[in-house]
Amino acid sequence: MKNVLTIAGSDSSGGAGIQADLKAFAAHGVFGMSVITAVTAQNTQGVFAVQDITPEVIAKQIEAIFEDIDVAAVKIGMVSQIETAVTIAEGLKKYNAKKIVVDPVMVSKSGFHLLNPAAEATLVRELLPLATILTPNIPEAEVITGRTIVTLSDMEDAARDILALGCKNVLMKGGHLEGDSTDILFDGDNFTYFPSPRIATKNTHGTGCTLSSAIAASLGRGMSVAEAVAAAKEYITVAIEHALTIGRGVGPTHHFYSLYKKAGMLADG
Ligand SMILES: Nc1ncnc2c1ncn2[C@@H]1O[C@H](COP(=O)(O)OP(=O)(O)O)[C@@H](O)[C@H]1O
Ligand SMILES: Cc1ncc(COP(=O)(O)O)c(N)n1
Numbered sequence: 001m002k003n004v005l006t007i008a009g010s011d012s013s014g015g016a017g018i019q020a021d022l023k024a025f026a027a028h029g030v031f032g033m034s035v036i037t038a039v040t041a042q043n044t045q046g047v048f049a050v051q052d053i054t055p056e057v058i059a060k061q062i063e064a065i066f067e068d069i070d071v072a073a074v075k076i077g078m079v080s081q082i083e084t085a086v087t088i089a090e091g092l093k094k095y096n097a098k099k100i101v102v103d104p105v106m107v108s109k110s111g112f113h114l115l116n117p118a119a120e121a122t123l124v125r126e127l128l129p130l131a132t133i134l135t136p137n138i139p140e141a142e143v144i145t146g147r148t149i150v151t152l153s154d155m156e157d158a159a160r161d162i163l164a165l166g167c168k169n170v171l172m173k174g175g176h177l178e179g180d181s182t183d184i185l186f187d188g189d190n191f192t193y194f195p196s197p198r199i200a201t202k203n204t205h206g207t208g209c210t211l212s213s214a215i216a217a218s219l220g221r222g223m224s225v226a227e228a229v230a231a232a233k234e235y236i237t238v239a240i241e242h243a244l245t246i247g248r249g250v251g252p253t254h255h256f257y258s259l260y261k262k263a264g265m266l267a268d269g
Helices: 017-027 055-066 082-094 117-130 138-145 152-164 207-220 225-241 257-262
Strands: 003-011 031-043 046-052 073-076 100-102 170-172 183-186 191-194
Touching: 003 017, 003 055, 003 207, 017 031, 017 207, 031 055, 031 082, 055 082, 073 207, 082 117, 100 117, 100 207, 117 138, 138 152, 152 170, 152 183, 152 191, 183 225, 191 225, 207 225, 225 257
Parallel strands: 003 031, 003 073, 073 100
Antiparallel strands: 031 046, 170 183, 183 191
16 A cells, blocks of 8 residues: 655544545545644634644654655645744655645635645745645636636646746645636646536535645555546535535535445435
């Protein structure tokens, strides 16, 4: 089995962050490992407290994993502070980590700044150039590029700008657009569109975390970037179609729908 690492924040309600990442890894048949960057007190309605993990303990978690275990791919999610981003970049460079998916998490769906705005430039400078693929949503791409993004053509322009900052591929996620939820992959030469009809649900907690982890898992298993994105888009679409009404707010996606269906473990068959 391939070993895949998530470097991200903990979501106590289990729908996003480290918890979503490990579930997505498990659903993809890879062995999941975690470096926790922050602990959030969070549920489907909001984020109520954050404890950042110290740079020393983040560095030690990275060291403990890479000194002992082969890491086939890495996903980076919530990094919260300047020192967090710097520590992660140093660690991944030291161990020459490959196949890195960077989800530039900034603001939660409930409106909480998971990345200190003062650390945005550091994230872009330190982590973006390490990315095999960067997976911004529209608001994140707007922060990174300074552009206003409304149309698919705006998404393409922003993707060009972001690639020029040093990542190898960029997947512009369309969850925040009107109409279809079309993601656009840019590899520096070609744009590939991954459209899906917008699913009418309020339960989209953790969609970005789940998508980026699914990409990392498939990269770790040896797929190309385009293959990994195609597989991840199919996976997240099913996970959103069967999202769970848990809690009173924005519920989580269903990481195991297809597997449970095959195993006859769904109440509705
Ligand atoms: N309502 C929806 N229907 C179908 N796909 C969606 C919907 N919302 C988000 N997605 C998909 O979920 C993935 C995550 O996108 P997005 O929600 O934009 O990211 P984030 O969680 O980072 O804000 C993308 O593949 C996007 O197209
Ligand atoms: C710890 C943590 N990390 C990331 C997210 C983003 O979630 P989403 O994928 O819904 O944007 C979150 N809400 N909490």
